Structure formats: C-alpha cells, structure tokens
Amino acid sequence: YVREAEPEDLRAQLGAGAADLAQILPEVRERFPDLPEPPSLESEAARFRLFDAAVEFLGKASEGRPIVLLLDDLHAADAPSLLLLRFLARQLGSSRILMLGAYRDVDPIPGQPLTEMLVEVAREPVTRRLPLGGLSERDVVDYIELSTGVPAPTPLARAIHAETEGNPLFVAELVRLLDSEGRIVQADTHLRIPQGVRAVIAQRVGRLSEPCRDVLISASVIGREFGLDALAQLSRMPPDELLDVLDEAMDERVLGDVPGSPGRLRFGHALIRDTLYGELNPARRLQLHRNAAEALETVYGGDVEIHLTELAHQREETRGRLDKLNERWTAEKEIVGKVRA
Numbered sequence: 655y656v657r658e659a660e661p662e663d664l665r666a667q668l669g670a671g672a673a674d675l676a677q678i679l680p681e682v683r684e685r686f687p688d689l690p691e692p693p694s695l696e697s698e699a700a701r702f703r704l705f706d707a708a709v710e711f712l713g714k715a716s717e718g719r720p721i722v723l724l725l726d727d728l729h730a731a732d733a734p735s736l737l738l739l740r741f742l743a744r745q746l747g748s749s750r751i752l753m754l755g756a757y758r759d760v761d762p763i764p765g766q767p768l769t770e771m772l773v774e775v776a777r778e779p780v781t782r783r784l785p786l787g788g789l790s791e792r793d794v795v796d797y798i799e800l801s802t803g804v805p806a807p808t809p810l811a812r813a814i815h816a817e818t819e820g821n822p823l824f825v826a827e828l829v830r831l832l833d834s835e836g837r838i839v840q841a842d843t844h845l846r847i848p849q850g851v852r853a854v855i856a857q858r859v860g861r862l863s864e865p866c867r868d869v870l871i872s873a874s875v876i877g878r879e880f881g882l883d884a885l886a887q888l889s890r891m892p893p894d895e896l897l898d899v900l901d902e903a904m905d906e907r908v909l910g911d912v913p914g915s916p917g918r919l920r921f922g923h924a925l926i927r928d929t930l931y932g933e934l935n936p937a938r939r940l941q942l943h944r945n946a947a948e949a950l951e952t953v954y955g956g957d958v959e960i961h962l963t964e965l966a967h968q969r970e971e972t973r974g975r976l977d978k979l980n981e982r983w984t985a986e987k988e989i990v991g992k993v994r995a
Contacts, residue, residue: 655715656681667714671707678704701734705741712742716750728757733767743775756786788820797825802833810840817845817924824925827851847929855929861906865891866899867930870908874931875942876950879912879920887949888942 656664656679665686668675673692676682683689692703715721725731725739739755746753757768775781789797794815798806810832818824827850832838859867872888873880886896900919903909908926912918921927934942 655721656685659715661685663718668711669707669714671703671710674700674704674707675711701737705738708738709742709745712751713745713749720750720752723751723753725753725755728755729768731768736767736771740771740774743778743781746778747780788818789815789822789825790820791815794818794820794825798829798838801826801829802838804833804838807839810838813845819923821923821925823854824851824923847925847932851925852929855926858906859908859926859930862902862908863899865895866902869896869899870903871930871934872942872946873909873919874921874927875934875939875946878924878927879915879918881953882917882919883953884946884949885919887953888946 659667665672668682668686672682672686673689676686676689677692692700694700712721712723728736728739731739739753742753776783791812795806795808795811798804798811798814814825814828818828827848828845829838830850831846831848859870862870869885869889869891873885876884876888882896882900886893889896891899900909904919907922909919910922912920931939
C-alpha cells in the first residue's frame with residue numbers, strides 16, 4: 655500500500671507517526687527521505703507511539719476504501735508483532751478494516767504469546783473464530799486437477815482423501831510426490847508417505863520427551879486405536895508414569911480420545927501412526943508384534959473371542975514379518991554362498 659499510494663494522500667494518512675512507522679516500514683523513509691528521526695523514548699513509551707501510529711495510519715487509509723489485512727502463519731509471529739495485533743484488534747470496531755489471521759492450532763501451547771493474544775482478541779465483540787476442517791473428497795479431486803492439469807481417477811482421489819483425512823498439507827505433499835513420479839493417473843497407485851509429510855510429523859513428535867516417543871512407537875504397533883490396559887501391559891510402564899506421557903502426547907494433539915469408548919485412545923492422524931510404525935526395523939517390529947499379541951491376550955483374558963480380530967492381526971503380522979525375515983536370511987545366505995564359491 656505504501657509503495658502504490660499517491661504521495662500526498664499517503665503523507666496525510668501517515669500523519670505525525672510517519673517517523674515511528676518508518677522504523678518497521680523502510681518504504682516510508684524511501685518515499686519521504688526528509689522524515690526526522692523519532693524521539694528517543696523508553697521502550698514502553700516507544701512501543702505505544704509505534705502502535706498508535708500504526709492504528710492511526712490504517713484507520714485513515716481505510717476511510718477512502720475498505721482494507722483487508724491477511725496474516726498467515728501467526729503461530730510463527732514474534733511477541734511484539736502479536737502485541738501490535740492485540741492493540742489493533744481493539745480499534746477494529748470503529749474502522750473499515752477486516753483483519754483475517756490464520757494459524758495452526760497444534761502449535762501454540764498455554765503461556766505462549768499467541769495463546770495470550772487469542773484469548774485477548776476473543777473478548778472483542780468484532781472477533782469471529784472460523785475453524786477450518788479438512789478437504790472433502792470432491793476438494794481433493796479439484797486440487798489434483800488444478801495443480802497437475804490431469805483429471806484425477808476417482809479411486810485415487812478417494813484413496814488420497816482416506817490416507818490424509820483431507821489435511822491440506824498432506825494432500826499437497828502426496829499429490830506432488832505422485833505427480834513427480836508420473837503416477838498421478840494410476841488409479842491403483844500404492845501410496846507412501848512423502849518425505850515432506852514425514853518431516854512435518856517428525857517435527858511435531860520431536861517436541862515430545864523420549865519416554866513419550868517410546869510409548870507412542872509401542873502404541874503404533876497395536877494400531878490407530880488402542881486401549882490403555884493393553885498399552886500399559888505392552889510398555890511395562892507404571893500407571894502414573896504412563897498417564898503422564900500420554901497427557902504430554904494429548905497436549906500436542908498427537909493422541910486424542912476415542913468418542914464413546916472410555917479407556918481407548920487414537921492417534922490424531924493415521925499418518926502420525928504410520929510414520930512412527932515405519933521407523934521400526936523389521937526385527938524390532940516383529941518383536942513388538944509378538945509382545946502386543948501377548949499383552950492383548952493377557953488383558954482380554956476370558957473375553958478373547960470378542961477381540962479375535964485384533965489378536966489375529968497381531969499374530970498375522972508376527973507370522974508375516976517372520977516369513978519376510980526368513981526370506982531375507984535365505985537370500986543373504988545364497989549370496990554369501992555364491993561369493994565364497
């Protein structure tokens with residue numbers, strides 16, 4: 655706006671706060687090099703002058719035409735910027751300004767500047783909160799066609815939607831991977847987790863303590879959903895300590911409750927579970943599946959028949975992993991034999 659506005663209009667809108675705003679908007683001083691240096695004040699007084707100058711400027715600029723401010727990635731904003739937004743939000747009711755801010759709600763934690771700013775802004779009568787859900791299956795079809803120029807096979811779009819649960823970042827990364835490999839037109843394409851998605855999940859899980867990550871890896875072997883009793887048996891962790899690490903994972907929204915099923919939890923996203931599970935080497939995975947089967951049998955006791963599907967999955971995984979290890983061992987023995995010969 656500063657670069658494109660007419661000089662006379664801009665100078666009038668900046669008013670007495672022009673020099674203050676030039677501290678954060680170099681373009682102001684480029685257009686008006688004769689501006690004096692702002693007076694030296696204590697930090698709190700200087701901050702108030704700057705905030706007041708910003709509000710006055712935006713208010714005057716919006717008198718001629720409405721202004722929309724789009725602010726993305728607020729979870730990455732520093733404390734002074736968020737303080738300015740709080741100051742501005744209090745003045746929005748008397749101006750022709752619409753301010754739209756977006757942030758990832760898995761990142762702020764209590765006590766951080768963003769959380770404090772959200773609480774303060776929510777008290778303003780002009781504030782509206784708009785939760786954004788995942789993309790629909792139809793949205794995924796449209797995104798594939800718009801981003802690749804190729805009509806998306808319905809089975810592929812359905813598979814991508816099911817795998818990503820409509821998470822826009824995960825959808826974009828998966829579509830980009832398939833497109834780069836020339837597989838976007840294949841309806842039966844095998845989906846694997848893109849490196850970009852793995853990096854996002856690793857960053858999120860990386861904030862957790864080591865004991866918490868170890869428990870989550872054990873839980874990933876049981877499945878997307880798991881019971882607390884089975885996990886306690888598998889992890890062999892004292893109940894109080896187990897609840898502490900699970901609370902840590904729930905605070906980061908890596909885990910969540912299963913609605914209508916007390917005592918059961920589930921991973922916040924299937925790809926979080928898949929990423930953790932995919933980090934296990936074959937031998938470790940085999941051992942954990944064996945342990946999981948034993949833990950489930952111990953927990954369910956006389957109710958084994960009710961949970962046959964869950965138990966069969968662990969036993970089948972154990973047999974499958976063992977067969978693969980045997981095949982690998984046999985192949986390696988053959989290679990060694992040929993080399994010796």
